[in-house]
Amino acid sequence: MxxxxxxxxxxxxxxxxxxxxxxxxxxxxxxxxxxxxxxxxxxxxxxxxxxxxxxxxxxxxxxxxxxxxxxxxxxxxxxxxxxxxxxxxxxxxxxxxxxxxxxxxxxxxxxxxxxxxxxxxxxxxxxxxxxxxxxxxxxxxxxxxxxxxxxxxxxxxxxxxGQSLVTFGLSQLAPATGPLAGRSALVVGAGSMSSLAATTLARAGVRELAIANRTVERAQRLAAALAEQNPGLTARALTIADVPDAVSRADLVVSCTGSTGLVLTADDLAAAVERRTGDGPLAVLDLAMPRDVDAAAHRIEGLHFADIESLAAASADAPMAADVDQVRAIVSEEVAAFGAAQRAARITPTVVALRAMAADVVAGELSRLDGRLPDLDDKQRAEITQTVRRVVDKLLHAPTVRVKQLAGEPGGAGYADALRELFDLDPQAVAAVSRADTRPPTRVAQNRIEAGHE
CATH class of the missing domain: 3.30.460.30 (Glutamyl-tRNA reductase, N-terminal domain)
Incomplete structure (x- = not known):
């Protein structure tokens, strides 16, 4: 696989x-x-x-x-x-x-x-x-x-x-919004991205924060938590139906819902701009995919608008930090380590099956010895058993350790095949060890195992 x-x-x-x-x-x-x-x-x-x-x-x-x-x-x-x-x-x-x-x-x-x-x-x-x-x-x-x-x-x-997409989006609107402290904001949605936006705005010192969500209880929980964490913040929950009216009372709107349709149309925003009583332009940040806000918002006078498309264009011009090269080196190192670990893991069932076969051989020979030398006392029998097992373990130790090391290298899968061939291991025994992994297989894998396809 x-x-x-x-x-x-x-x-x-x-x-x-x-x-x-x-x-x-x-x-x-x-x-x-x-x-x-x-x-x-x-x-x-x-x-x-x-x-x-x-x-x-x-x-x-x-x-x-x-x-x-x-x-x-x-x-x-x-x-x-x-x-x-x-x-x-x-x-x-x-x-x-x-x-x-x-x-x-x-x-x-x-x-x-x-x-x-x-x-x-x-x-x-x-x-x-x-x-x-x-x-x-x-x-x-x-x-x-x-x-x-x-x-x-x-x-x-x-x-x-790196910044979060929220922080980057707000930075793109900063020339229009100015400092956020003391301003009024509306966040539409209460999922992970919207929650991050609300938290970021609260920490930036907005005075009023409205959170609208289809499940209003979720918005209420988020608003209550932010109000408790940020003294001086007035936070309230709204329904989605309240959003068009709430826009006109906000200086900044951030929207990120899971909706498949528009939450704010160009007509909604144009009407909100006309009704606004606050100072300065209205700023709107749409972080949803698919979009929450009509792309025609870019053409509304008195409105500053940023969405995923405009952020993508802006991010292409953003300078990359020197640390990126160091991160790339880490990624390359970890990819090699992951590949080696996966290749080594693939040979483990073969090694386990080999040791199990050796244990069966030892057990069979000791059983025959009991029949041939029935007069051995318990101490003698234990000493012989320990000696035979120690000999087998020592003989298998170096090749099994080395084969795991070799298996971690590119092309190492062939060593598992060689072990199975040299020791005439039963393929079913190796497969049984694989299926006994401590983590359960997926449902489809389990079904295929039970059906005899693996």
Whole structure:
């Protein structure tokens, strides 16, 4: 089996395509189940953010895997396969590992070095575990990505280059908003990105903060928490229906919902600008994918507007920190380590099966010895048993340790084949050890095992 990722991001697709390819949160479990139901894949995880959609899978056939994953991404989005295909990228084996580790470190983010992606990778792994589509490969890979991302942030200055998308978006609107202290803000949505926006605004010293959400109880909890943490802040919860009126009372609006339709139309915003009584222009930041705010907002006089598309253009001109090269070196080092660990792990069942066979041989010979020398006392029998086992262990120690080391090198899989051939190991015995891994297989892998296909 080999790791494959098929996806698209702000680097390969325009926002109009990303919008159509965006996966509603409720669609992700079905996508995972459909992925592992295909013949090439036994494990799967989906990483979906405001500027990327990626499907990871452990597959046994490259071309079939690419075709199946590409088709699934199209089936679960509003974009057709013909529309998606020109913008899809494919990474396989070590390149797929390199890609995810780079993503985890923020190297592939719209804002280089941003740390929010780690939370999104963690959520992707949790969903795969919840849906039982994350087996040994996906678990190992995503756990490694989280560790490497944290290492990059702790060992380098990548944080100096990286901001959250929220912070970057607010910085783009700063010439219009000026200092946020004492201003009035509206946040639409109460998910992770909206919560980050609300927290950022509260820390920046906004005087009034309204939070609107379809589930008003969630907005109420967030507003209450922020008011408690930030004395002097007036925070309140609104329904989505309240949003058009609330816009006219705000100096800044940040929107990031999971809606598949517009939350604010150009007419809503034009009317809000006319009704405004505050000083200065109205600023609107749309971080949703697909977009919450009509793109025609760019043309409304008295309104300053930024969205994913304009942020992508601005980030392309942002200078990259010198620490990026150091992070790239970390990624390369960790990719090599991950590959070596995976190759070494593949030989472990063969080594275990060899030792089990040796133990069976020892047990059989000791049993025959008992029949030939029935007068041995317990002390003599124990001494002989210990001696025979020690001899076998010493004979096997060097070759099994060395074969694990060699297996970690590129092309090391051949050493497992050599062991099985030289010692005439039963393939079923090796497979049984593989199935006895401490982590349970995914549901589809378990079904295939029970059906006799593995």
């Amino acid at each position: 080999s790791l494959l990722v098929v996806g698209l991001s702000h680097r390969t697709a325009p926002v109009s395509v990303l919008e159509r390819a965006a996966l509603p949160e409720g669609a992700r479990p079905k996508l995972l189940q459909d992925a592992v139901a295909t013949e090439p894949a036994t494990e799967a995880a989906v990483l979906a953010t405001c500027n990327r959609i990626e499907l990871y899978a452990d597959v046994d056939k490259f071309h079939a895997g690419v075709a199946e994953l590409s088709t699934l991404l199209a089936q679960h989005s509003s974009a057709g396969l013909d529309e998606l295909t020109p913008h899809l990228y494919v990474h396989y084996e070590d390149r797929a590992v390199h890609h995810l580790l780079s993503v985890a470190c923020g190297l592939d983010s719209m804002v280089v070095g941003e740390g929010q992606i780690l939370g999104q990778i963690k959520d992707a792994l949790a969903l795969g575990q919840e849906q039982h589509t994350a087996g040994r490969m996906i678990n190992d890979l995503f756990q490694q990505a989280l560790r490497v991302g944290k290492r990059a942030h702790s060992e380098t200055g990548i944080d100096r280059a």
